Amino acid sequence: MKHNLDQTKADHIIQICACANLRMVSGSLTQLYNKLLKPTGLKITQYYMLGNIYRYPYISISKLGEIMLLDQTTVTRNLNILKESAYVDIKRAEHDSRTKVVAITELGYEKLNNATPIWSQVQGEIEDSIGKDEYRDLLSKLEELQQVIDQYES
Template sequence: MDINHNEMDHIIHLCACANIRKAARIITQVYEKKMTPTGLKVTQYYMLVNIARHKKISISQLGDIMLLDQSTITRNVNILKKSGYVNIIRNINDSRAKLVSITEIGLAKLEEATPVWLQIQEKVENDIGKEKYKDLMETLKMIQESISLNDS
């Protein structure tokens, strides 16, 4: 099969996966840089938000919510535990499962980091416009649902 240069450019330009990954990496880099003073990575911040929201959550449930594999979740939860932001206990109903909950120190870290996150978020929304941002979120949700439905 011979693919010419123009066809390759067309493929690269239209590839949903490549373009979404590129945008996600750029956005992640900006969030990471701005979040540096808080000592949290974006994933850890998002993880703390989810743990706080659910009070006690299993590592596997957290992975399902964040669409991250068990090893990534476990590694980040352990970092958060070492920092004193979360507690990890065995689930009394299932000794194989661990439950994660946020500590007072973790809540204080969230209170410190949230204004920084909000500033970044507001800048993104303002830079592209509130309406376009809303459309983007709806489009991303539709893509996720479409891929998930067609993938099954």
């Protein structure tokens, strides 16, 4: 069988692939945050979720998923963990009984508050190692990349 793709070109494609590179860094970064947040009992996704629930009180579960760019299964799984730990309260929306909304509890706020110094330390080290201006540039580039992705989804 003849292959049109030689080894050098295959290596090059893998090295410059946006998706592969972002997945590697994202996976490593997730592992780092999870490792350092372990004493709090939260994973980074749960920390981020609690932060969004705090930021948007009584947010619908579907809107939370949209904001976090998470599928419904991942949102539900993490919300169930947070609910079992009494960090969030899930109930039917007053204006629409078909919609479930989520709110952070006092215990959830305490957990978020206790985990934030660890998150801040990691975040600060990342920003310091890259440089504050370069980090802002990175965020800007990621936002631009998201806009490119969004064009494909519309």
